[in-house]
Structures are given as C-alpha cells and as structure tokens.
Amino acid sequence: MKKLISLLIGSAILFSNVAVFADETEEEAITFSDLAENNQYYPAIMDLVDRGIVQGYDDGTFRPYDTVNRVEALKILMMYFEWDTHQEFDIEMNFSDIEDNAWYEPYLRVAYANEIVSGYDDGTFQPDSNVNLAETLKIISKAVPFSFIDKVQIEIDPAPDVPADSWYAGYAQYALEEGAVYLNAEGNLAADQNVTRGQLADILYRFEYDDQFSGQVYYGNATYYADMFEGRNTASGEVFEQALYTAAHLTLPFGTYVRVTHQNTGETAIVKVNDRGPYSDHAIIDLTSTAFDAIGALGSGVIPVEVEIIYPEE
Numbered sequence: 440m441k442k443l444i445s446l447l448i449g450s451a452i453l454f455s456n457v458a459v460f461a462d463e464t465e466e467e468a469i470t471f472s473d474l475a476e477n478n479q480y481y482p483a484i485m486d487l488v489d490r491g492i493v494q495g496y497d498d499g500t501f502r503p504y505d506t507v508n509r510v511e512a513l514k515i516l517m518m519y520f521e522w523d524t525h526q527e528f529d530i531e532m533n534f535s536d537i538e539d540n541a542w543y544e545p546y547l548r549v550a551y552a553n554e555i556v557s558g559y560d561d562g563t564f565q566p567d568s569n570v571n572l573a574e575t576l577k578i579i580s581k582a583v584p585f586s587f588i589d590k591v592q593i594e595i596d597p598a599p600d601v602p603a604d605s606w607y608a609g610y611a612q613y614a615l616e617e618g619a620v621y622l623n624a625e626g627n628l629a630a631d632q633n634v635t636r637g638q639l640a641d642i643l644y645r646f647e648y649d650d651q652f653s654g655q656v657y658y659g660n661a662t663y664y665a666d667m668f669e670g671r672n673t674a675s676g677e678v679f680e681q682a683l684y685t686a687a688h689l690t691l692p693f694g695t696y697v698r699v700t701h702q703n704t705g706e707t708a709i710v711k712v713n714d715r716g717p718y719s720d721h722a723i724i725d726l727t728s729t730a731f732d733a734i735g736a737l738g739s740g741v742i743p744v745e746v747e748i749i750y751p752e753e
Contacts, residue, residue: 471501477733478503479705480637483644503637504705510543510566512575512639513556517546519643520582528552534564541566555581572620573630575639576610579646600627618654619645621747624702653748659723661699661744663731673714680727684708687716687725688746696751699724699734702743706734709749 469488474481480503495501507515517524524545530552537547543566550556555578558564570578593603597612605611611628614620619642623629634642645652664687668679675693679685686697691712700707708730717725724746728737735742 471495471499473500474503475706477706477708478637479700479707480641483640484637486644487640501636503640504635506569506633507636507639508567509556509564509570509574510541510547512570512634513550513578514543514546515639516578516582517550517555522546522549522553522582524549526552532558532564534558534562536563536565550578550582553581569633571631572628572634573607573611575634575642576614576620576630577607579642580610580613598622598626598628601630614642614646615654617646617649618652619649621654621656624658624745651750651752653750656745656747657723658702658745659743660721660741661724661726661731661735661746662717662719662722662741663726663728663737666728675713677713679714682729683727684710684730684733685713685727686710686730687714688712688723689715689717691748696749697724698747698749699726699730700745700747701734702745704734708733709751 471484474484484501484503526549528548530548532548532551537544541547547556547564547566556564593608593612596603597608597615601608601611607630611620611630615622615628620628664679664681666681669681671679673679673685673687677685686699688695688697691697693713695712696709697712698707698709708726710726710730714725717723722741724744731737731742734744
C-alpha cells in the first residue's frame with residue numbers, strides 16, 4: 440500500500456472549510472496548541488504539515504479528538520488522492536439534504552460520479568453525520584484508483600465483531616493486514632466507532648508507511664524500574680541506564696522496538712526491548728523512568744498502555 444499511495448499522494452489536504460493554508464515561502468515551524476509532540480497522532484498530522492499544508496483552525500488548534508463528518512472526511516480523502524474536482528459530469532445527485540453550491544459539492548460530485556460514495560435509501564446523503572471506521576475504510580479503498588480491495592476474498596471473520604459476509608469485511612481485512620488499523624483491548628475492530636480527525640490522519644499515515652507498523656498490539660499496564668538497577672547489566676548484556684528509552688518484556692526479542700501509548704491520554708514513547716520482565720501479573724512492560732515519565736506521572740507507579748511492535752527506519 441505504501442508504494443501505491445506514494446504514487447498518488449498529493450500536496451493538498453484539508454480537514455474542514457476553515458482550514459488554514461501555509462505560506463510555502465515561510466520556514467516557521469507550525470505547531471498546534473492542543474497537539475503535543477508525544478501525542479499518538481502527532482507524526483501522522485505533522486507528516487501532512489510537512490507536505491506544505493496546515494490542517495487547523497483559526498484559533499491555533501487542531502482538535503485531534505473531534506469527530507469528522509461525512510463531507511469533511513470525503514474532502515480530505517479526495518484531495519489526498521488528488522482527484523480532480525474541476526471535472527464536469529453529466530449527472531444528477533438529487534440528494535434532498537444537499538444545499539446548492541455547498542462548499543463540499545465539488546468533492547461530493549466527483550466521488551459520486553466515480554462510485555466512491557452513494558446516498559441512503561431515503562434519498563439523503565446526511566453530510567453532517569459522523570463517519571464511522573467501516574465507512575472510512577471503504578472510501579479510502581475506493582478513492583484509490585485501480586483499487587483491488589473490493590476483490591479480496593473473505594473466508595473467515597477478519598475480527599470477532601466483523602462477520603466475513605459483512606459489506607465492509609474486505610476493507611477491514613486489508614486495513615488490518617496493512618497495519619493501518621488494529622484491534623482494541625477487547626479484540627474487536629469496533630467498525631461502527633466514529634472516526635476522529637487525528638485517527639483519520641493516522642490511518643492514512645499507517646497505510647502509507649505500512650512497513651513501519653505491525654498492527655500487533657498488546658494491552659495491559661506499564662511500570663518502571665527502580666533506581667537501584669542503574670549501571671547493572673540487563674538480560675541482553677546492555678548496561679541499564681534510566682536516561683535511555685528502553686524496556687523489559689517477557690517474550691519480545693531483544694532489539695525489538697515498540698510504541699508504548701497511554702490508553703487514557705494518547706501520550707506515546709518509542710522504546711527498545713533489551714531486558715526481561717516484569718515478573719508480576721499486573722504489568723506487561725517495564726520502562727525506564729525516563730520513558731515512563733514521558734507518557735505518565737512517575738507518582739502513579741503504573742499506567743494502562745497499548746504496546747505495538749514497530750519497525751523504525753534506520
């Protein structure tokens with residue numbers, strides 16, 4: 440998918456009709472007041488910013504956890520895949536709830552003409568309704584020219600809550616295989632969940648850089664080392680240093696990199712496994728105090744996390 444998307448990805452993407460465009464001549468770093476560098480969606484959002492576009496609001500926020508409606512998501516994806524919205528089509532959409540000359544009309548018209556989206560049986564499109572994960576994965580697959588995802592043969596359920604005969608099973612299976620999405624703590628995809636702005640950026644980012652994300656995610660608690668271990672040898676033979684971003688895990692091979700994300704705040708850190716542990720039932724990973732402090736308060740002692748195997752570029 441990375442090679443496919445790299446051929447199609449453009450330099451323009453908007454998250455709403457109030458998005459702010461960056462001046463290509465400016466070298467100033469763009470930041471958002473509500474998006475920290477250790478936020479789980481930061482790389483995905485800033486990757487798009489690095490392409491020369493700011494996705495944000497006039498008040499300097501990005502609002503990564505706000506939901507996306509159907510036409511906002513459509514605009515994002517149509518621009519991401521460089522669809523020409525100036526094309527003329529001899530079609531009538533005839534949606535009863537679409538205003539004439541609406542800001543999203545060019546994107547909707549092109550998407551409708553190319554069978555990327557369709558309306559509801561009652562003749563509406565419901566532009567202001569939230570878009571869920573299943574719908575998002577379908578639009579992504581159909582927005583990619585020469586997509587083959589519709590032809591994926593599903594023989595088993597892609598996830599416990601995704602029946603093989605569901606209309607979105609093929610899209611779900613492909614996204615899971617590519618690591619663009621992953622199962623939640625209950626082992627489900629939750630395809631009916633509303634997609635947020637940050638999540639949509641993250642899905643696109645993970646599709647494009649699919650060789651970096653495994654989609655293998657483990658859920659549990661994280662703890663951190665006591666200072667008494669400073670300077671001692673770890674199970675891998677490396678010397679333990681609290682200042683480094685390393686971790687202990689019971690089974691992952693030494694040298695494995697994982698992204699540890701606080702389940703409640705979205706704060707994240709990348710660490711290397713170089714030790715064995717923790718040897719208790721209440722945690723699945725032991726972090727250096729530096730890594731732990733980057734995503735949670737040391738005073739808490741334990742935090743709920745998701746741990747994903749990743750493959751950083753060397």
